[in-house]
Ligand code: CP
């Protein structure tokens with residue numbers, strides 16, 4: 001049976017840990033097998049991307065496969081062809097498809113009609129490849145202690161935040177989330193995270209107080225306040241100002257705190273330039289790890305059959 005990776009809950013905790021451990025081996029050059037030899041995958045994107053597109057294209061090439069980049073405007077679907085027909089057609093040519101789109105529902109519909117693995121490369125609701133990779137970055141840093149550290153997400157309750165809730169549940173992590181009133185993460189993703197926490201022993205604490213979330217944290221994570229396809233509203237920026245990751249907020253965290261950002265960053269909004277540069281090495285290692293984790297994910301999805 002072909003496996004999709006539309007949401008983090010599409011894999012089990014055991015499978016998640018296996019992917020993380022495989023990423024560790026792949027990064028260290030201990031596994032350089034060409035798992036995609038003879039396979040062709042497409043990247044179907046409706047939104048811009050630097051990291052996700054390039055890391056997937058490089059990952060596919062390094063695994064011996066071929067990739068095709070499809071910008072939605074260049075497909076007949078942009079002229080009104082039924083998405084279900086696009087999905088059924090592309091399934092006949094390709095071995096897998098990686099999709100970035102504005103609508104999670106659209107991605108689910110595509111996956112329903114496809115009989116090849118569909119990988120979510122970001123939607124309005126979720127960014128599972130990002131959080132899987134971020135958890136690998138933390139595993140690399142904290143090892144098995146990962147389950148005991150305090151991770152704080154501060155900022156907008158967006159697709160990245162939603163996926164962190166599920167990631168905490170899947171891997172049994174201690175996650176604190178601080179978002180302003182009116183900008184909370186999705187209740188569906190929160191519930192999915194909570195349900196998984198009951199199995200894995202993780203915990204999720206939601207608050208509107210950024211200081212409480214960051215207090216004695218080992219990791220502070222943030223993301224942009226205006227995501228792709230969202231309109232910029234002054235009212236939202238104002239509400240998020242107390243959640244800016246700056247020196248003052250970070251002074252509440254542990255002295256050895258690690259700061260993470262999925263990128264792209266809007267310096268001066270969710271993070272100050274000073275803090276960004278001080279933690280730049282960690283943030284760019286986080287970006288690099290997208291490549292290794294996605295190779296491990298592709299290995300997982302394409303060695304199942
Ligand atoms: N973090 C991330 O997904 O970056 P891109 O938008 O550049 O792909």
Ligand code: NVA
Nearest residue numbers: 158223227228263264
């Ligand atoms: N929340 C951001 C993440 C970018 C990787 C967005 O959706 O634009």
